[in-house]
């Protein structure tokens with residue numbers, strides 16, 4: 687029996703839940719949202735689809751104790767309306783609301799006896815992933831964030847368009863914060879196996895900026911993003927279930943920086959199986975260090991576990 691949980695049933699959590707149910711990925715799904723009416727409505731809507739689906743998923747609502755035997759827990763709570771696209775704060779518009787959410791949900795997750803892998807989507811993603819790990823006290827390999835998995839998909843899409851190929855044929859990674867200080871490590875990027883430096887006439891600065899601003903391009907029209915991030919979250923959860931040893935960029939704890947930060951890692955049944963340390967250029971290494979330092983500075987000032995007990 688395959689069982690996952692999702693906390694937060696807004697645009698992102700609902701799309702994750704829909705994907706899991708529609709594709710028959712899980713047998714049981716624990717859905718949690720503090721907005722009881724919304725949670726009930728999401729369950730009703732998903733249950734209404736059931737007679738038309740080849741698979742059946744049992745949905746358990748707002749019961750933390752049901753997480754005890756769940757394999758994966760996806761955290762998609764938050765407050766998307768707190769992000770102002772026109773403010774330089776970017777995803778940090780949710781910093782205050784979401785740190786409070788971590789302090790609300792972390793003890794409940796721990797008390798549930800959850801023993802699986804926690805995947806954070808909530809923004810600012812690296813900061814909240816780190817804070818969730820600190821507040822749950824779970825081993826660091828069991829907690830990771832979607833990080834730059836989505837930014838890397840956006841980079842693949844834009845580079846694919848610029849080189850007239852499918853983004854699937856673009857390899858390489860966006861590193862650092864899921865936010866303003868992220869960067870494309872161009873030394874890792876290749877198209878159809880050819881290093882990106884072999885392609886003439888590409889505006890790498892613009893391509894990097896397009897990837898960085900990708901979320902805001904979507905939000906300008908619909909004020910949230912859901913399809914791509916839900917796809918990323920579900921893919922990572924499946925990599926855990928399948929023990930796929932999937933190499934991909936996520937927000938993982940790197941001891942050399944003492945914080946979570948976006949970098950390639952291997953995802954399997956233990957969550958983060960290992961970090962992948964590539965031969966980055968000196969400039970790329972410096973950018974990663976400075977992005978990690980920024981993330982750490984935002985986590986270190988939050989109320990720490992001892993202070994909130």
Ligand SMILES: NC(=O)c1ccc[n+]([C@@H]2O[C@H](COP(=O)([O-])OP(=O)(O)OC[C@H]3O[C@@H](n4cnc5c(N)ncnc54)[C@H](O)[C@@H]3O)[C@@H](O)[C@H]2O)c1
Pocket residue numbers: 693694695696697698699718719720721724762763764765766767780784787790791806807808809810811832833836864910911912915
């Ligand atoms: N990492 C990424 O790449 C990425 C991409 C898109 C969105 N996000 C983030 O995902 C989060 C969710 O986005 P959204 O558009 O669904 O937001 P949303 O505001 O539509 O939904 C958030 C949901 O969380 C619920 N919630 C809030 N506090 C809670 C609590 N204490 N316990 C349980 N539920 C609680 C709310 O009731 C709401 O239904 C946001 O933080 C958003 O910024 C991240």
